[in-house]
Amino acid sequence: MKKSLLLRSTLKHLSANSLTTLFMCVGIMIGVAVLVAVIALGRGTEARILDRIDRVGETDSFTIRTVPWGLGGGGLRDDHGELLLSFDEVNSLPNQIPGIATVLPTLNARSPVLVGQEKLEDIAVQGVALNFQQVRNINIYSGSFFNEEDIHSGAHIAVIGPALANYFFPRENPLGKFIQVEGMELEVVGVLDTRGISNSGRNADQIVLVPHDVFVELFQPVGLSTVTVTVKDPARLEKLAAETQNYFEALYPGHQIFVRYPMATARARDEMANTLSFYLKIIAGTSLLIGGTVMMNLTNLSISGRIREIGLRKALGARNKDISGQVLMETAIISILAGVAGIVLGYLFANELAARLDLRSIFSWHAPVLGLFFALLIGLVFGVRPAKRAAKLDPVLALRGSQQK
Amino acid sequence: MKTHRKQYHTILSLVLRTIAVNKKRCFFAVLGIIIGICAVTTMASLGYSSQEQLEYELKKLGTNMLIIESGIVLPNRSRRIIEVDTMTEKDIPLIQNGVDGINAIAPVFLRAGIVRNEEIPVITTVIATRTPFMQISALDISEGRFFSDEDDNQAQQVILLGQTVASLLFKNTDPIGQTVILNNTDLKVIGILEEKGLDANNEDLDNLVIVPLTTAKKFGILDIKEYLTHIYIEVQQAEIIPKVKEEIKPILRAAHNLNPNEPDDFNIIDQSQLLAAQMDILGSVRNLINVLAIITLFGGGLGITAVQLISIRERVWEIGLHRALGASQKDIAIQFIFESAILGAIGGFVGATVGVIAPLTIALALSFTPIIAWSVLFLSLFISVLIGIVAGIYPAFFASRLDPVVALRS
Numbered sequence A: 001m002k003k004s005l006l007l008r009s010t011l012k013h014l015s016a017n018s019l020t021t022l023f024m025c026v027g028i029m030i031g032v033a034v035l036v037a038v039i040a041l042g043r044g045t046e047a048r049i050l051d052r053i054d055r056v057g058e059t060d061s062f063t064i065r066t067v068p069w070g071l072g073g074g075g076l077r078d079d080h081g082e083l084l085l086s087f088d089e090v091n092s093l094p095n096q097i098p099g100i101a102t103v104l105p106t107l108n109a110r111s112p113v114l115v116g117q118e119k120l121e122d123i124a125v126q127g128v129a130l131n132f133q134q135v136r137n138i139n140i141y142s143g144s145f146f147n148e149e150d151i152h153s154g155a156h157i158a159v160i161g162p163a164l165a166n167y168f169f170p171r172e173n174p175l176g177k178f179i180q181v182e183g184m185e186l187e188v189v190g191v192l193d194t195r196g197i198s199n200s201g202r203n204a205d206q207i208v209l210v211p212h213d214v215f216v217e218l219f220q221p222v223g224l225s226t227v228t229v230t231v232k233d234p235a236r237l238e239k240l241a242a243e244t245q246n247y248f249e250a251l252y253p254g255h256q257i258f259v260r261y262p263m264a265t266a267r268a269r270d271e272m273a274n275t276l277s278f279y280l281k282i283i284a285g286t287s288l289l290i291g292g293t294v295m296m297n298l299t300n301l302s303i304s305g306r307i308r309e310i311g312l313r314k315a316l317g318a319r320n321k322d323i324s325g326q327v328l329m330e331t332a333i334i335s336i337l338a339g340v341a342g343i344v345l346g347y348l349f350a351n352e353l354a355a356r357l358d359l360r361s362i363f364s365w366h367a368p369v370l371g372l373f374f375a376l377l378i379g380l381v382f383g384v385r386p387a388k389r390a391a392k393l394d395p396v397l398a399l400r401g402s403q404q405k
Numbered sequence B: 001m002k003t004h005r006k007q008y009h010t011i012l013s014l015v016l017r018t019i020a021v022n023k024k025r026c027f028f029a030v031l032g033i034i035i036g037i038c039a040v041t042t043m044a045s046l047g048y049s050s051q052e053q054l055e056y057e058l059k060k061l062g063t064n065m066l067i068i069e070s071g072i073v074l075p076n077r078s079r080r081i082i083e084v085d086t087m088t089e090k091d092i093p094l095i096q097n098g099v100d101g102i103n104a105i106a107p108v109f110l111r112a113g114i115v116r117n118e119e120i121p122v123i124t125t126v127i128a129t130r131t132p133f134m135q136i137s138a139l140d141i142s143e144g145r146f147f148s149d150e151d152d153n154q155a156q157q158v159i160l161l162g163q164t165v166a167s168l169l170f171k172n173t174d175p176i177g178q179t180v181i182l183n184n185t186d187l188k189v190i191g192i193l194e195e196k197g198l199d200a201n202n203e204d205l206d207n208l209v210i211v212p213l214t215t216a217k218k219f220g221i222l223d224i225k226e227y228l229t230h231i232y233i234e235v236q237q238a239e240i241i242p243k244v245k246e247e248i249k250p251i252l253r254a255a256h257n258l259n260p261n262e263p264d265d266f267n268i269i270d271q272s273q274l275l276a277a278q279m280d281i282l283g284s285v286r287n288l289i290n291v292l293a294i295i296t297l298f299g300g301g302l303g304i305t306a307v308q309l310i311s312i313r314e315r316v317w318e319i320g321l322h323r324a325l326g327a328s329q330k331d332i333a334i335q336f337i338f339e340s341a342i343l344g345a346i347g348g349f350v351g352a353t354v355g356v357i358a359p360l361t362i363a364l365a366l367s368f369t370p371i372i373a374w375s376v377l378f379l380s381l382f383i384s385v386l387i388g389i390v391a392g393i394y395p396a397f398f399a400s401r402l403d404p405v406v407a408l409r410s
Helices: A003-016 A020-055 A087-091 A150-155 A162-168 A214-219 A234-251 A263-304 A305-317 A320-356 A366-392 A393-402 B002-021 B022-058 B092-100 B132-136 B149-153 B163-170 B213-219 B238-255 B274-324 B330-366 B374-400 B403-409
Strands: A061-064 A102-113 A119-126 A141-142 A156-162 A178-181 A186-193 A205-209 A226-231 A258-260 B063-072 B102-116 B121-127 B141-144 B158-161 B181-182 B184-193 B206-214 B230-235 B264-271
Touching: A003 B238, A020 A320, A020 A366, A020 B274, A061 A234, A087 A102, A102 A214, A119 A162, A141 A156, A150 A214, A150 B132, A156 A162, A156 A178, A156 B158, A162 A186, A162 B330, A178 A205, A178 B230, A186 A214, A205 A214, A226 A234, A234 A258, A234 A263, A234 B102, A263 A366, A263 B274, A305 A320, A305 A393, A320 A366, A320 B274, B002 B330, B022 B238, B022 B330, B022 B374, B063 B238, B092 B102, B092 B230, B092 B238, B102 B132, B102 B163, B102 B213, B121 B163, B121 B213, B132 B181, B132 B230, B149 B213, B158 B163, B158 B181, B163 B184, B181 B206, B184 B206, B206 B213, B206 B403, B230 B238, B238 B264, B238 B274, B264 B274, B274 B403, B330 B374
Parallel strands: A119 A205, A156 A186, B121 B206, B158 B184
Antiparallel strands: A061 A226, A061 A258, A102 A119, A102 A178, A102 A226, A141 A186, A156 A205, A178 A186, B063 B230, B063 B264, B102 B121, B102 B181, B102 B230, B141 B184, B158 B206, B181 B184
């Protein structure tokens, strides 16, 4: 049989035996769709969960300092008088080390804060850049964060933590009021959302944020005290932190640079990522099993329904090779068409469910490729082999149409 | 009656013979049911185990922790403002006995302090507490040991150092067994806490030292008073935190003799951001498990249905033959129902057995908490068997009404 003839006969067969073909198609489609939908939803949920942890735990950032933790506010107390960690060096970091997303230079000090006669001692004051809010996932409770103009104009303004707002302005709107730090009057333009306490019992809501230039005016710091660096992939946090430390220590021979990150949270994140990726494997395996079984069942049954037809073709002079060639062609066409339909169906289904149920779905190429490969494999094993066996049968037996051996 | 039983007997043996002869078709029907039940149950059960595991990992970040701060709370979402001396260790048994779901509770006196050796002073957070504190705040030791109840009771002069303090004071030498000075009291370093890094607010979690409360009281470390600054509590599950908070309030108010019009002289804090994240995370895992169960049940169900429909088509001829040989419509209906029931029972039994054993084995191998999703197991069992039976009865009904001649011709 010529190739074109084979193809034509295949197509004719497919349309003629529409019911059998339909069942095989449905089987493959369902199998692939289940696989694609399940894997898309599984991966989406994994990403959503890890994002959530990164957002709350800051596991995508590490912090660089020029003095060890436990000794004051970093560069402020650097008694060498050298300007360590200049703005330019820090800002060029994303170009020097691939994998680093943003760099946030911060200045830290602790100082008393006054409003009239009321005074709170030892409050954290931070001088921040424009991208502070975004990098550190800060939410504003009322008012607004500094905008670009505020940062550059040198206006004496501050964003304060809710604990300070409640202490100094218990029954009034703190926006537009003034607080005094180191003798300077600062207008309150925003109040942060509450962040709660840290494990060591420190109240994170007792904080004053001022624009970078205002901080310099207030405390005349020597170099930057703290630099917060965010990375693109939180899984590589530890490695990038070490790389950055080496980079700066090479830049300043003889100086030690201190790098730290939310280790406990990062460790928990790693463990959770492991748990999730393990569960994802289970999900993929199970859906493959279900999809595979559905495909296998239907392919097999639709083939065994055709033994009589194979006998007829043989009686009419078709050779074994022709028959297996035809079945092979048929299986390939059905597998691919139904497989592609299954991919589309599964993806649409997953998206729809994700939107309705507050989940997330991520489309990856693994699932469709795996699904198509499986559809073909099953088509070959459970479609072509029985067909070959049928082709070897005596035409008379096959024509009788009995499935009994 | 007797003839009836005989008739059933004949049909049963006929059914068994049909199954034996149509091994392949029956195998696929049963396999569909088995895979359907066991795969869906395994997926859901291990989902629950993974969820439990995630919760355990989140717990280590302190989601089950509550902290009671002493101090007058001004209205308007405020925090501890005025230090008061009303919260004491006497409150602890009151809370422990009055509130359900508390795993551990620890008294804490917390102050900033200076710890030093001969050369270097380090400003740090000093925590005077008792042994349950380690469990509640999920502290691990990297070197040495925790202090014991005995150390505490006998007011032993011992101290635990956080990594930051240890490395500042002792650089590269081993701190264990060395002596540090805290408020003119010599204390022996018995353990170094495992490094925790920074918290979400960039606060150093390793800049702290811990001393037994009795020791602190005996030697007057931090000018310690009789009152507590904090009480640390671990609850059994994060879900009950709001309830526990509500139950603690009246107990403490009564213990501190507060009038109804006086504000609380304490403030109960949880890790609200972390807690919200935990709820969100565990919720989306639960959602995922449900969705996956639905998708796979749906897919598997369609698969089983399709198999049944195909096999009916093939059996029209067989039914025609039976009818031609004198079987009544009722006989054929009974035969098909029997067959479906037997296949459904076999598939259901094997599927349920594997569906229980497989997730248990995998969970144990991974040291996850083994959980069986019974509801999903029964649901999938019900659906598979239902499909099997409906798909069996419908063709029986349909085929038994066919004219034998027409059926035989097909």
